[in-house]
Amino acid sequence: MSTDGWKNFGEYGADRDPGNVHGNVALGRALENALERLIIDGGIKSPASTRRGLVARMRYLTTTQGGYQALAEAGITATRPTIRAWTRGTQHPRPENQEAIDTAYWNLRAANLRFNPGAFKQHLNRGGRGTQVEIHPIDQSLVDDNARRDNLEGRRVQVHYVWDAAVDAMFAADLAELERIWDDIIAELDSDWGAYTYVSSIGLGA
Template sequence: MPYDDSGWRNFGRLGANRSAENVRGGQALGAAMESALSRLIREGGIRSPVTTNRGLNARLNYLNSVAGRQAMADAGITARPRTMDKWFAGTQQPMASNKEKIDTAYWNLRAERVLNNLGAFKQHLNNRGRGTSIEIHPVNQDLVDEKARRPNLLGEQAHRMLPNVRYIWDDAVDAMRQGDSDKLEEIWDDVIADMDSDWGAYTYVSYVGIGA
Protein backbone atom coordinates (compact mmCIF):
# COMPACT_ATOMS: atom_id res chain seq x y z
CA MET A 1 0.00 0.00 0.00
CA PRO A 2 1.50 3.39 -0.92
CA TYR A 3 2.01 6.07 1.64
CA ASP A 4 -1.21 7.93 2.47
CA ASP A 5 -0.19 11.20 4.08
CA SER A 6 -3.69 12.14 5.23
CA GLY A 7 -4.03 8.98 7.32
CA TRP A 8 -1.01 9.85 9.45
CA ARG A 9 -1.81 13.52 9.74
CA ASN A 10 -5.02 12.40 11.41
CA PHE A 11 -3.37 9.72 13.53
CA GLY A 12 -5.86 8.15 15.94
CA ARG A 13 -8.99 8.97 13.99
CA LEU A 14 -9.52 5.26 13.34
CA GLY A 15 -8.23 3.95 16.66
CA ALA A 16 -4.43 3.73 16.47
CA ASN A 17 -4.14 6.01 19.48
CA ARG A 18 -6.02 3.52 21.65
CA SER A 19 -2.78 1.59 22.15
CA ALA A 20 -0.47 3.36 24.61
CA GLU A 21 2.62 1.91 22.93
CA ASN A 22 1.96 3.79 19.70
CA VAL A 23 3.94 7.03 19.76
CA ARG A 24 5.61 9.41 17.36
CA GLY A 25 8.88 8.12 15.98
CA GLY A 26 10.99 10.88 17.53
CA GLN A 27 9.66 10.02 20.97
CA ALA A 28 10.44 6.34 20.42
CA LEU A 29 13.92 7.23 19.17
CA GLY A 30 14.57 9.28 22.30
CA ALA A 31 13.47 6.38 24.51
CA ALA A 32 15.68 3.98 22.53
CA MET A 33 18.70 6.25 23.02
CA GLU A 34 18.00 6.46 26.75
CA SER A 35 17.95 2.66 26.90
CA ALA A 36 21.20 2.47 24.92
CA LEU A 37 22.79 5.02 27.22
CA SER A 38 21.72 3.01 30.26
CA ARG A 39 23.32 -0.09 28.73
CA LEU A 40 26.51 1.85 28.06
CA ILE A 41 26.65 2.95 31.69
CA ARG A 42 26.06 -0.57 32.99
CA GLU A 43 28.11 -2.58 30.51
CA GLY A 44 31.06 -0.18 30.64
CA GLY A 45 31.16 -0.30 34.42
CA ILE A 46 32.79 -2.64 36.89
CA ARG A 47 31.52 -6.16 36.34
CA SER A 48 32.73 -7.84 39.54
CA PRO A 49 30.14 -7.74 42.34
CA VAL A 50 30.79 -5.45 45.27
CA THR A 51 30.70 -8.54 47.51
CA THR A 52 34.04 -9.69 46.05
CA ASN A 53 37.34 -8.12 47.02
CA ARG A 54 38.07 -7.27 43.42
CA GLY A 55 34.72 -5.58 42.92
CA LEU A 56 34.87 -3.71 46.21
CA ASN A 57 38.42 -2.47 45.68
CA ALA A 58 37.65 -1.34 42.13
CA ARG A 59 34.67 0.69 43.33
CA LEU A 60 36.61 2.24 46.19
CA ASN A 61 39.42 3.18 43.83
CA TYR A 62 36.87 4.92 41.59
CA LEU A 63 35.31 6.71 44.57
CA ASN A 64 38.59 7.86 46.14
CA SER A 65 38.13 11.56 45.39
CA VAL A 66 36.17 14.54 46.64
CA ALA A 67 33.38 13.74 44.21
CA GLY A 68 33.50 10.08 45.21
CA ARG A 69 33.24 10.82 48.91
CA GLN A 70 30.28 13.10 48.20
CA ALA A 71 28.62 10.31 46.22
CA MET A 72 29.17 7.99 49.18
CA ALA A 73 27.58 10.50 51.53
CA ASP A 74 24.66 10.93 49.14
CA ALA A 75 24.24 7.14 49.16
CA GLY A 76 23.83 7.22 52.93
CA ILE A 77 27.32 6.32 54.15
CA THR A 78 27.99 8.00 57.49
CA ALA A 79 31.38 6.47 58.32
CA ARG A 80 34.05 8.81 59.63
CA PRO A 81 36.72 10.04 57.19
CA ARG A 82 39.34 8.05 59.09
CA THR A 83 37.31 4.87 58.61
CA MET A 84 36.86 5.55 54.90
CA ASP A 85 40.60 6.16 54.59
CA LYS A 86 41.09 2.61 55.88
CA TRP A 87 38.62 1.31 53.30
CA PHE A 88 40.50 3.09 50.52
CA ALA A 89 43.81 1.76 51.83
CA GLY A 90 42.42 -1.78 52.00
CA THR A 91 43.22 -2.16 55.70
CA GLN A 92 39.60 -2.41 56.81
CA GLN A 93 36.52 -3.99 55.26
CA PRO A 94 33.21 -2.10 55.23
CA MET A 95 30.17 -3.81 56.70
CA ALA A 96 27.80 -5.51 54.27
CA SER A 97 25.30 -2.66 54.51
CA ASN A 98 28.00 -0.15 53.59
CA LYS A 99 29.15 -2.31 50.68
CA GLU A 100 25.67 -1.97 49.21
CA LYS A 101 25.87 1.80 49.63
CA ILE A 102 29.33 1.84 48.06
CA ASP A 103 27.85 0.03 45.09
CA THR A 104 25.05 2.61 44.86
CA ALA A 105 27.54 5.48 45.14
CA TYR A 106 29.70 3.99 42.40
CA TRP A 107 26.88 3.59 39.90
CA ASN A 108 25.43 7.01 40.69
CA LEU A 109 28.78 8.71 40.16
CA ARG A 110 29.50 6.77 36.99
CA ALA A 111 26.08 7.67 35.59
CA GLU A 112 26.56 11.34 36.52
CA ARG A 113 29.93 11.49 34.79
CA VAL A 114 28.66 9.80 31.63
CA LEU A 115 25.61 12.06 31.49
CA ASN A 116 27.74 15.16 31.98
CA ASN A 117 30.02 14.18 29.10
CA LEU A 118 28.02 12.55 26.33
CA GLY A 119 30.88 12.67 23.85
CA ALA A 120 31.66 9.01 24.51
CA PHE A 121 28.02 8.10 23.83
CA LYS A 122 28.12 9.98 20.53
CA GLN A 123 31.29 8.13 19.56
CA HIS A 124 29.63 4.87 20.54
CA LEU A 125 26.66 5.53 18.23
CA ASN A 126 28.75 6.96 15.40
CA ASN A 127 30.86 3.80 15.57
CA ARG A 128 33.85 5.27 13.73
CA GLY A 129 31.66 6.47 10.89
CA ARG A 130 29.91 3.13 10.42
CA GLY A 131 26.83 4.25 12.30
CA THR A 132 24.35 2.17 14.29
CA SER A 133 21.42 0.03 13.23
CA ILE A 134 17.84 0.98 14.07
CA GLU A 135 15.02 -1.56 14.41
CA ILE A 136 11.49 -0.22 13.86
CA HIS A 137 8.19 -1.86 14.73
CA PRO A 138 5.08 -0.31 13.16
CA VAL A 139 2.07 0.83 15.12
CA ASN A 140 0.11 -1.84 16.96
CA GLN A 141 -3.16 -2.10 15.09
CA ASP A 142 -4.93 -4.46 17.49
CA LEU A 143 -7.25 -1.67 18.62
CA VAL A 144 -7.67 -0.09 15.19
CA ASP A 145 -11.06 -0.50 13.50
CA GLU A 146 -10.68 -3.74 11.57
CA LYS A 147 -11.72 -2.27 8.25
CA ALA A 148 -9.06 0.43 8.65
CA ARG A 149 -6.11 -1.83 9.47
CA ARG A 150 -3.22 -1.61 7.03
CA PRO A 151 -2.13 -5.05 5.83
CA ASN A 152 1.35 -3.76 4.98
CA LEU A 153 1.91 -3.04 8.69
CA LEU A 154 0.86 -6.47 9.96
CA GLY A 155 3.19 -9.33 10.82
CA GLU A 156 6.93 -9.67 11.21
CA GLN A 157 7.56 -8.46 7.66
CA ALA A 158 6.43 -5.00 8.76
CA HIS A 159 9.35 -4.74 11.19
CA ARG A 160 12.08 -2.76 9.52
CA MET A 161 15.81 -2.84 10.14
CA LEU A 162 17.89 0.10 9.01
CA PRO A 163 21.58 -0.88 9.16
CA ASN A 164 24.39 1.61 9.59
CA VAL A 165 22.34 4.75 10.23
CA ARG A 166 24.89 7.57 10.13
CA TYR A 167 25.22 11.33 10.51
CA ILE A 168 22.28 11.84 12.91
CA TRP A 169 23.73 10.81 16.23
CA ASP A 170 25.47 13.97 17.43
CA ASP A 171 22.31 16.01 16.94
CA ALA A 172 20.09 13.23 18.27
CA VAL A 173 22.07 12.88 21.50
CA ASP A 174 22.00 16.65 22.02
CA ALA A 175 18.23 16.69 21.44
CA MET A 176 17.73 13.80 23.88
CA ARG A 177 19.81 15.59 26.51
CA GLN A 178 17.91 18.84 26.05
CA GLY A 179 14.50 17.20 25.88
CA ASP A 180 13.97 18.76 22.46
CA SER A 181 11.06 16.70 21.10
CA ASP A 182 10.70 18.83 17.98
CA LYS A 183 14.33 18.22 17.02
CA LEU A 184 13.92 14.48 17.63
CA GLU A 185 10.91 14.43 15.31
CA GLU A 186 12.89 16.29 12.66
CA ILE A 187 15.70 13.76 12.98
CA TRP A 188 13.23 10.87 12.82
CA ASP A 189 11.80 12.26 9.58
CA ASP A 190 15.34 12.19 8.17
CA VAL A 191 15.76 8.56 9.29
CA ILE A 192 12.58 7.22 7.70
CA ALA A 193 12.96 9.34 4.55
CA ASP A 194 15.59 6.83 3.43
CA MET A 195 12.99 4.05 3.45
CA ASP A 196 10.79 3.10 0.50
CA SER A 197 7.46 4.70 -0.45
CA ASP A 198 5.91 3.41 2.78
CA TRP A 199 8.13 5.63 4.91
CA GLY A 200 5.21 7.77 6.11
CA ALA A 201 3.59 4.75 7.73
CA TYR A 202 6.45 4.79 10.26
CA THR A 203 5.88 8.35 11.41
CA TYR A 204 4.19 6.69 14.39
CA VAL A 205 5.61 3.43 15.72
CA SER A 206 5.17 0.98 18.56
CA TYR A 207 8.89 0.38 19.18
CA VAL A 208 12.33 1.58 18.15
CA GLY A 209 15.48 -0.26 19.13
CA ILE A 210 19.10 0.76 18.67
CA GLY A 211 21.76 -1.85 17.99
CA ALA A 212 24.31 -0.32 20.33
Protein backbone atom coordinates (compact mmCIF):
# COMPACT_ATOMS: atom_id res chain seq x y z
CA MET A 1 0.00 0.00 0.00
CA SER A 2 1.57 3.29 -1.03
CA THR A 3 1.48 6.22 1.32
CA ASP A 4 1.40 9.96 1.03
CA GLY A 5 1.52 12.67 3.66
CA TRP A 6 4.70 11.79 5.60
CA LYS A 7 6.03 9.19 3.18
CA ASN A 8 9.20 11.31 2.93
CA PHE A 9 9.46 11.34 6.70
CA GLY A 10 12.45 13.39 7.82
CA GLU A 11 12.89 15.39 4.63
CA TYR A 12 11.46 18.48 6.32
CA GLY A 13 12.50 17.77 9.90
CA ALA A 14 9.76 15.53 11.28
CA ASP A 15 12.47 13.11 12.44
CA ARG A 16 14.13 15.79 14.57
CA ASP A 17 11.72 14.88 17.35
CA PRO A 18 12.58 11.34 18.56
CA GLY A 19 8.99 10.99 19.77
CA ASN A 20 7.76 10.86 16.18
CA VAL A 21 7.79 7.23 15.04
CA HIS A 22 6.25 4.99 12.43
CA GLY A 23 2.81 3.74 13.32
CA ASN A 24 4.04 0.15 13.58
CA VAL A 25 6.40 1.12 16.41
CA ALA A 26 3.71 3.14 18.16
CA LEU A 27 1.21 0.30 17.77
CA GLY A 28 3.63 -2.16 19.34
CA ARG A 29 4.14 0.18 22.28
CA ALA A 30 0.40 0.71 22.68
CA LEU A 31 -0.16 -3.04 22.74
CA GLU A 32 2.53 -3.48 25.40
CA ASN A 33 0.89 -0.76 27.49
CA ALA A 34 -2.54 -2.35 27.11
CA LEU A 35 -1.14 -5.73 28.15
CA GLU A 36 0.47 -4.19 31.23
CA ARG A 37 -2.85 -2.61 32.18
CA LEU A 38 -4.59 -5.96 31.74
CA ILE A 39 -2.01 -7.66 33.96
CA ILE A 40 -2.43 -5.07 36.71
CA ASP A 41 -6.15 -4.33 36.46
CA GLY A 42 -7.08 -8.00 36.48
CA GLY A 43 -4.79 -8.86 39.34
CA ILE A 44 -5.31 -9.14 43.10
CA LYS A 45 -6.03 -5.73 44.57
CA SER A 46 -5.50 -6.42 48.28
CA PRO A 47 -1.87 -5.83 49.37
CA ALA A 48 0.29 -8.83 50.22
CA SER A 49 0.63 -7.41 53.74
CA THR A 50 -3.05 -8.20 54.43
CA ARG A 51 -4.32 -11.69 55.18
CA ARG A 52 -6.72 -11.57 52.24
CA GLY A 53 -4.05 -10.40 49.81
CA LEU A 54 -1.49 -12.91 51.06
CA VAL A 55 -3.85 -15.90 50.91
CA ALA A 56 -5.06 -14.94 47.41
CA ARG A 57 -1.47 -14.70 46.13
CA MET A 58 -0.41 -17.92 47.76
CA ARG A 59 -3.40 -19.81 46.37
CA TYR A 60 -2.55 -18.58 42.90
CA LEU A 61 1.11 -19.46 43.30
CA THR A 62 0.47 -22.92 44.74
CA THR A 63 -2.22 -23.94 42.26
CA THR A 64 -0.80 -22.48 39.04
CA GLN A 65 1.90 -24.21 37.03
CA GLY A 66 5.25 -22.55 37.64
CA GLY A 67 4.16 -21.06 40.95
CA TYR A 68 6.74 -22.78 43.14
CA GLN A 69 9.47 -21.88 40.68
CA ALA A 70 8.31 -18.25 40.74
CA LEU A 71 8.51 -18.28 44.54
CA ALA A 72 12.02 -19.71 44.43
CA GLU A 73 13.15 -17.19 41.83
CA ALA A 74 11.80 -14.39 44.02
CA GLY A 75 13.96 -15.62 46.90
CA ILE A 76 11.48 -17.67 48.94
CA THR A 77 13.27 -20.57 50.68
CA ALA A 78 10.51 -21.53 53.14
CA THR A 79 9.61 -25.17 53.70
CA ARG A 80 6.46 -26.69 52.23
CA PRO A 81 4.72 -26.73 55.67
CA THR A 82 5.43 -23.00 56.04
CA ILE A 83 4.12 -22.33 52.54
CA ARG A 84 0.96 -24.29 53.36
CA ALA A 85 0.52 -22.22 56.54
CA TRP A 86 0.87 -19.00 54.52
CA THR A 87 -1.68 -20.31 52.02
CA ARG A 88 -4.17 -21.15 54.78
CA GLY A 89 -3.56 -17.80 56.44
CA THR A 90 -2.56 -19.39 59.74
CA GLN A 91 0.94 -17.94 59.60
CA HIS A 92 2.09 -14.57 58.29
CA PRO A 93 5.46 -14.18 56.58
CA ARG A 94 8.01 -11.54 57.45
CA PRO A 95 7.83 -8.27 55.47
CA GLU A 96 10.71 -9.28 53.19
CA ASN A 97 8.91 -12.52 52.34
CA GLN A 98 5.65 -10.65 51.77
CA GLU A 99 7.47 -8.52 49.20
CA ALA A 100 8.99 -11.62 47.58
CA ILE A 101 5.58 -13.31 47.41
CA ASP A 102 4.14 -10.21 45.75
CA THR A 103 6.97 -10.19 43.22
CA ALA A 104 6.48 -13.90 42.50
CA TYR A 105 2.74 -13.39 41.99
CA TRP A 106 3.05 -10.53 39.53
CA ASN A 107 5.90 -12.20 37.64
CA LEU A 108 3.87 -15.39 37.23
CA ARG A 109 0.70 -13.56 36.24
CA ALA A 110 2.61 -11.54 33.63
CA ALA A 111 4.34 -14.65 32.28
CA ASN A 112 1.07 -16.56 31.98
CA LEU A 113 -0.59 -13.75 30.03
CA ARG A 114 2.44 -13.35 27.79
CA PHE A 115 2.83 -17.05 27.02
CA ASN A 116 -0.90 -17.62 26.68
CA PRO A 117 -2.09 -14.53 24.77
CA GLY A 118 -5.63 -15.75 24.17
CA ALA A 119 -7.01 -13.69 27.05
CA PHE A 120 -5.32 -10.56 25.69
CA LYS A 121 -6.74 -11.17 22.21
CA GLN A 122 -10.19 -11.68 23.67
CA HIS A 123 -9.80 -8.47 25.68
CA LEU A 124 -9.05 -6.49 22.51
CA ASN A 125 -11.65 -8.18 20.30
CA ARG A 126 -14.42 -7.61 22.87
CA GLY A 127 -16.72 -10.16 21.32
CA GLY A 128 -16.43 -8.56 17.89
CA ARG A 129 -16.93 -4.98 19.12
CA GLY A 130 -13.24 -4.24 18.74
CA THR A 131 -11.11 -1.63 20.46
CA GLN A 132 -10.93 2.10 19.92
CA VAL A 133 -7.58 3.37 18.66
CA GLU A 134 -6.68 6.97 19.51
CA ILE A 135 -4.14 8.39 17.08
CA HIS A 136 -1.95 11.34 18.02
CA PRO A 137 -0.32 12.92 14.95
CA ILE A 138 3.36 13.73 14.81
CA ASP A 139 4.63 16.70 16.78
CA GLN A 140 5.38 19.32 14.11
CA SER A 141 7.18 21.79 16.36
CA LEU A 142 10.54 20.92 14.76
CA VAL A 143 9.23 20.58 11.21
CA ASP A 144 10.24 23.27 8.72
CA ASP A 145 7.63 26.04 8.81
CA ASN A 146 6.75 25.75 5.13
CA ALA A 147 6.14 21.98 5.44
CA ARG A 148 3.84 21.94 8.45
CA ARG A 149 0.32 20.65 8.00
CA ASP A 150 -2.31 22.79 9.71
CA ASN A 151 -5.07 20.21 9.34
CA LEU A 152 -3.49 17.44 11.41
CA GLU A 153 -5.47 16.54 14.48
CA GLY A 154 -6.02 13.58 16.75
CA ARG A 155 -8.23 10.86 15.32
CA ARG A 156 -10.20 7.98 16.81
CA VAL A 157 -11.26 4.84 15.02
CA GLN A 158 -12.98 1.68 16.25
CA VAL A 159 -10.87 -1.22 15.03
CA HIS A 160 -12.10 -4.78 14.51
CA TYR A 161 -10.67 -8.09 13.34
CA VAL A 162 -6.95 -7.23 13.44
CA TRP A 163 -6.19 -7.92 17.07
CA ASP A 164 -5.26 -11.60 16.90
CA ALA A 165 -2.64 -10.84 14.27
CA ALA A 166 -1.52 -7.68 16.08
CA VAL A 167 -0.94 -9.50 19.36
CA ASP A 168 1.01 -12.26 17.60
CA ALA A 169 3.11 -9.65 15.81
CA MET A 170 3.80 -7.78 19.05
CA PHE A 171 5.06 -10.93 20.79
CA ALA A 172 7.16 -11.84 17.75
CA ALA A 173 8.50 -8.27 17.42
CA ASP A 174 7.41 -8.48 13.77
CA LEU A 175 7.52 -4.85 12.66
CA ALA A 176 6.69 -5.75 9.06
CA GLU A 177 3.40 -7.36 10.14
CA LEU A 178 2.66 -4.48 12.51
CA GLU A 179 3.21 -2.09 9.60
CA ARG A 180 0.73 -4.02 7.46
CA ILE A 181 -1.80 -3.91 10.29
CA TRP A 182 -1.20 -0.20 10.85
CA ASP A 183 -1.80 0.48 7.15
CA ASP A 184 -5.12 -1.37 7.46
CA ILE A 185 -6.09 0.70 10.51
CA ILE A 186 -5.36 4.12 9.05
CA ALA A 187 -6.98 3.18 5.74
CA GLU A 188 -10.26 3.53 7.65
CA LEU A 189 -9.70 7.26 8.08
CA ASP A 190 -10.10 9.24 4.85
CA SER A 191 -8.14 10.40 1.83
CA ASP A 192 -5.58 11.99 4.16
CA TRP A 193 -4.77 8.71 5.90
CA GLY A 194 -1.15 8.84 4.73
CA ALA A 195 -0.52 11.76 7.07
CA TYR A 196 -0.87 9.27 9.95
CA THR A 197 1.72 6.81 8.72
CA TYR A 198 3.99 8.39 11.32
CA VAL A 199 2.61 9.50 14.68
CA SER A 200 3.69 10.77 18.06
CA SER A 201 1.74 8.09 19.95
CA ILE A 202 -1.18 5.70 19.86
CA GLY A 203 -3.61 4.91 22.65
CA LEU A 204 -5.82 1.84 22.93
CA GLY A 205 -9.16 1.97 24.71
CA ALA A 206 -8.50 -1.37 26.37
